[in-house]
Structures are given as structure tokens and as C-alpha cells.
Amino acid sequence: MTTNDYAEPAAALASRPMPLLGFGTWQISNRGARQAAAHALEAGYRHIDTATMYRNEEGIGKALGSAGLDRESVFVTTKLPPQHAGRERRTLQESLSKLRLDYVDLWLVHWPPNGQASPQVWEQLVKARQDSLAMAIGVSNYSLGQIDELTKATGVTPQVNQIRWGPALYEPDMVSGLEQRGVVLEGYSPFKVSNLRDPTLVSIAGRHDATAAQVIVAGHLAHGFVVIPKSVRRERIVSNAEGARINLTADEVAAIDGLSRA
Secondary structure, eight states: OOSOOTTOSEEOOSSSOEESBOEEOTTOOHHHHHHHHHHHHHHTOOEEEOOGGGTOHHHHHHHHHHSOOOGGGOEEEEEEOGGGTTOHHHHHHHHHHHHTOSOBSEEEEOSOGGGSOOHHHHHHHHHHHHTTSBSSEEEESOOHHHHHHHHHHHSOOOSEEEEEOSGGGOOHHHHHHHHHHTOEEEEEOTTTTSOTTOHHHHHHHHHTTOOHHHHHHHHHHHHTOEEOOOOSOHHHHHHHHGGGGOOOOHHHHHHHHTTOOO
8 A cells, every 4th residue: 555645635524524636437437447446545545536327336336345444534425317316315325335335425416407406306415414324415517506596495505516627617706606605616527628738737847847637636736626537547546646745836826727718
């Protein structure tokens, strides 16, 4: 096992800290996810992100089971498919069975069902948290208005909003809006939405003897955003994580944010 441990830095949730560096598993097969998640845990990642829709929870569960880590040391997220509205509890129980867990650290509504905020679905996540099946609950791909609708209807605000995010998508209004509501911003597909050959990223990377991908990871963490880079290659998994150790200057963070096309 590596001497690295990326449990910190972390975002403060009521239940437990959420490591800002997570390992994404979208588009990784069930078999591939077992190996990739094992590499990630060995490299020191302490946050694994999956979803019912990814069809790889079973592989993730096997990796968690063989990692030799205490349950409390790994933060696990899964997500409810929007088409599973009306069978939320059964879906979560199936996820827990595949993950070989008694609870997940975070359960998200993956997309707004039928494009709507759907407070009735959110109520079921609130109940799952009350029953300790999910320690924290949130949403993914929701607008600020939809988050407000959930809060108004139930009195409970999502703790996390996982959205497509990267330097080119930096949107100050979303950042400030989530911050005002006490919602953690979690970004997915950070490299897919970025130009890793962008001169600004390459220049900053050169100053830190790093890669552009590592600079993107560092940029997220500098803001306190959660980031979940994905790879199936062991060396890339290790390399991406090392971005969490880069300390960017304020000017460098501003330059990265300046790449936004939003």
C-alpha cells in the first residue's frame, strides 16, 4: 500500500469530510472498475465515485473488499438513475448489495427526473439518510433553481451538486450560488472538457514540473471543489492524484479560471 493518503484536503459535510480528490469510474466496465479502483485505493485515493447507471458497482465492491482498508477510511458515492424514480429505496439497497456496504457516504440523484427537480424523489433520499443508508445526500446536474425547489419543498438542501466542470466551464455565478446555499461543488469530466495542450495550462505545468492534467486537479482543489478524474491506467491514476500536492499561486488560479468559455 502506498504511503500517500489523499483523504485530505476535504470538504466539510455534516456526516464526515468528503475528500476533494476522488476517483471517477464513468465508462469503466464492471471488470475494469475492480482493477482500476484497486489501483486508485493503492495509490492513496480515499474517495470512489460510481453510479447505478455505470453498471460497475459490483466491481467497485470487490475492490473495496480486497483493499484491506477500514470502512470509515473510504468515502463512497453512488447515484440514483432518474428513471428509477418511484423505486428509490430498492435501487439503493441493490447498490449497497453490489458494493458490499451497509451504507454509502453520499447518494446523489444522477439527473433531474424528466428534467424536473422532483421533490418526491428527493424526499426518498432524505428518508434514506434518516435511516443511515446514506450518510449524506445530494444531486447531480441540477440547476440552482432546481436546488431551491427541493429546499422549499422539503426543508432539506442537497449537500453536493456534482456537475460537468473544468477550466473551460468555470462559471462564477454557479460557484457563488452553490456557496451561498452551502452546497459543495463536485466536478466530473475535468479533462474531457479541457484542452490539455492549452498554452496557459502547459506554462503553469512547466513551472511546477507537472502535467496539464495535474494542474487541472490542483485548480479544483485550490477552490475547494471536489474533482473525480478517471483513468484505467495505473500510471495515469497515480499521476493524476499527484496534482493534489501542487500549490498554485493566486495568479495561476486566476489564469486557469480565465480559460472559461461559460
